[in-house]
Amino acid sequence: MSTTINADVLVVGFGKGGKTVAAKLGGLGRNVVLVEQSDQMYGGTCPNVGCVPTKALVHHSRKRRPEDAPQEWYARSVAEVHALTSMFRAGNRDAMQSAETITLLTGRARFTGPHTVEVAQGGGHATVTADTIVINTGSEPIVPDIAGLRDSKRLVTSTDLIHSTDLPERLVIIGGGYLGLEFASIYGQFGSQVTVLEAAPEILGRLDDDVAEAALDVMRGEGVEFVTSAAVTEVRDGVAQTDVVYERDGQRHSVPADAVLAAVGRAPVIRGLDLDAAGVRTSERGGIEVDEHLRTSQPHIFALGDVNGGPQFTYISLDDSRIVLDHLVGEGRRSRADRVAIPATLFMTPPLATVGLTEREARAAGHRVRIAKQAVADIVAMPRAYVVEETRGLMKFVLDAETDEILGAALLSVDAQEIVNTIALAMRHHVTAAELRDAVYTHPSSTEALNDVLAMSEGGDRRPGAC
Numbered sequence: 001m002s003t004t005i006n007a008d009v010l011v012v013g014f015g016k017g018g019k020t021v022a023a024k025l026g027g028l029g030r031n032v033v034l035v036e037q038s039d040q041m042y043g044g045t046c047p048n049v050g051c052v053p054t055k056a057l058v059h060h061s062r063k064r065r066p067e068d069a070p071q072e073w074y075a076r077s078v079a080e081v082h083a084l085t086s087m088f089r090a091g092n093r094d095a096m097q098s099a100e101t102i103t104l105l106t107g108r109a110r111f112t113g114p115h116t117v118e119v120a121q122g123g124g125h126a127t128v129t130a131d132t133i134v135i136n137t138g139s140e141p142i143v144p145d146i147a148g149l150r151d152s153k154r155l156v157t158s159t160d161l162i163h164s165t166d167l168p169e170r171l172v173i174i175g176g177g178y179l180g181l182e183f184a185s186i187y188g189q190f191g192s193q194v195t196v197l198e199a200a201p202e203i204l205g206r207l208d209d210d211v212a213e214a215a216l217d218v219m220r221g222e223g224v225e226f227v228t229s230a231a232v233t234e235v236r237d238g239v240a241q242t243d244v245v246y247e248r249d250g251q252r253h254s255v256p257a258d259a260v261l262a263a264v265g266r267a268p269v270i271r272g273l274d275l276d277a278a279g280v281r282t283s284e285r286g287g288i289e290v291d292e293h294l295r296t297s298q299p300h301i302f303a304l305g306d307v308n309g310g311p312q313f314t315y316i317s318l319d320d321s322r323i324v325l326d327h328l329v330g331e332g333r334r335s336r337a338d339r340v341a342i343p344a345t346l347f348m349t350p351p352l353a354t355v356g357l358t359e360r361e362a363r364a365a366g367h368r369v370r371i372a373k374q375a376v377a378d379i380v381a382m383p384r385a386y387v388v389e390e391t392r393g394l395m396k397f398v399l400d401a402e403t404d405e406i407l408g409a410a411l412l413s414v415d416a417q418e419i420v421n422t423i424a425l426a427m428r429h430h431v432t433a434a435e436l437r438d439a440v441y442t443h444p445s446s447t448e449a450l451n452d453v454l455a456m457s458e459g460g461d462r463r464p465g466a467c
Ligand SMILES: Cc1cc2nc3c(=O)[nH]c(=O)nc-3n(C[C@H](O)[C@H](O)[C@H](O)COP(=O)(O)OP(=O)(O)OC[C@H]3O[C@@H](n4cnc5c(N)ncnc54)[C@H](O)[C@@H]3O)c2cc1C
Pocket: 012, 013, 014, 015, 016, 017, 018, 035, 036, 037, 038, 041, 042, 043, 044, 045, 046, 049, 050, 051, 052, 054, 055, 107, 108, 109, 110, 136, 137, 138, 139, 158, 179, 269, 272, 273, 304, 305, 306, 307, 311, 312, 313, 314, 315, 317, 347
């Protein structure tokens, strides 16, 4: 059976940016069709297999008491996380289905022309034509080309792992980026023996050495093993285990695994979209080529979120949607160039949040730099760390010695994912370090660490601070 729908706007992919565009334009009375390939992915990666389940697993992994058997605790946690993601998925579906102007189609979309896609549905298909098209198909895990890996029965992606109720006794993670480190922290805490094999000479190599080392020390302290400069050459399945073979400094090593997680990055999903039929170009890096306003090589087609090759964060996809909406129904002024001081958080425990320049980057850029830095355990104005029994970590600020503005910050601290947003806002609005230092914050909170740490900069006065 086949049907044809003519829409004002077609959104391909039910991710953060796509659903935001669909909801807004649907609310304005536009006739919108939203296509999602899987009924298990309403709402996209973040609520189903990305941010939400992983952060919920962080939470559950930390609640395990020594007397809780790891395997049982893990299976229970996975079940609870699935209940949460199911709730979010249903909420996403209902939000779209309840809007009279939005038609949600479940099926895989592929272009057949610049204004037309075909959506496979059961045995038949729907043809959708639209004046404006938004592509929001996200990204998917890369499985590196390592002998034996693709065919290994113990290969898992992040999605496989969070759906499995079997806690791997020995988890080997190939790749020590955001995803690899978060999974190392989570599964280490659930009770797996975790080894991270990273190809680069350093993990968190973009960060200053003191910050990276502090973060890795926290994880090492919880039993995670890291191997850098590891060239993984082979993955060999046996009956009881898989051996992950790697070379380092000319020596061959092997580490046994019950699960091997590929965490070497995610590639934009363009496969099967037949972009050629639409005349949409891709970039050398494999994403859809877009300009600063997220227009593709076809002016009526936009690409937002991971698929356009930009930073892979949910809040970037959301911001992409603001740019597209500004062009479709606003003043047409927003662009990617407007983005400054975009923070990021690696959700290990405690979380590691960063924004702006590192000390190394600031010095290399020619800034006269002042550093304000303190171990969390020493921040007297922040009793919250002691209250919640998480005193590990440090806070480091890179300040411009001439303007007193904040050039960057790295926070390895309880609540870092919240504090960093205040710092990012201050950076965007040129609030000085002194102003942040002398502001009034609630107590006991983590933000009030700013009262203390920013008074600690080289040459600055040391404030006594007290609870
Ligand atoms: C394990 C993990 C943890 C993460 N944690 C965080 C975090 O803590 N914070 C953060 O900001 N980011 C995090 N991210 C990254 C974040 O999830 C992504 O950057 C974000 O979800 C991308 O959203 P998007 O709008 O680009 O598309 P997505 O949310 O990926 O949505 C794309 C949708 O398009 C659908 N689709 C694909 N092809 C087709 C087709 N041909 N037809 C129809 N539908 C199609 C897909 O099924 C999918 O539902 C994490 C990612 C992972 C994998």
